[in-house]
Amino acid sequence: MFERLFPKRPKETKPLPEPTPQLALGALLVRVAMADREYQAPEVAAIDKILSATFDLKPLDAAKLRATCEALERHAPGTPEFANILRETVPYADRLGLAMAMWQVLLADGEHAGIEEDVLHQIEAALGITPEDSADIRTRALGE
Numbered sequence: 001m002f003e004r005l006f007p008k009r010p011k012e013t014k015p016l017p018e019p020t021p022q023l024a025l026g027a028l029l030v031r032v033a034m035a036d037r038e039y040q041a042p043e044v045a046a047i048d049k050i051l052s053a054t055f056d057l058k059p060l061d062a063a064k065l066r067a068t069c070e071a072l073e074r075h076a077p078g079t080p081e082f083a084n085i086l087r088e089t090v091p092y093a094d095r096l097g098l099a100m101a102m103w104q105v106l107l108a109d110g111e112h113a114g115i116e117e118d119v120l121h122q123i124e125a126a127l128g129i130t131p132e133d134s135a136d137i138r139t140r141a142l143g144e
Helices: 021-034 041-055 059-075 079-089 092-107 114-126 131-142
Strands: none
Touching: 021 041, 021 059, 021 079, 021 092, 021 114, 041 059, 041 092, 079 092, 079 114, 092 114, 092 131, 114 131
16 A cells, blocks of 8 residues: 555666776775774764875865765775775875874774784785885884
């Protein structure tokens, strides 16, 4: 009876955009933040801040980019595909900065979950960051 009164409308979904370096970075930042299955406001704010600073975006534009990245992260290819986009377009020294930004997202909620660190190290490896540089970034991020 209810179906006749309120027929289900087919969901209209927009096709996801092709990953660009901006979208790839944003999706990887979201992936790090969501690794522990808790996506908290401080992590969202950190992602917005990083996207805004990295790509010279206004806060609203950074939030819109993050929202697109969230959808892309849920439905798009895995870490290697995103990392490959960045590896091909971003110089090594800048990729080190991206890894440090990912640590900022990881630590934004005040917690340090092992699963988040595992995901981050997988991303660093896919970005071509050496184990030595990865260890240095970790030490600096944790203030050790």
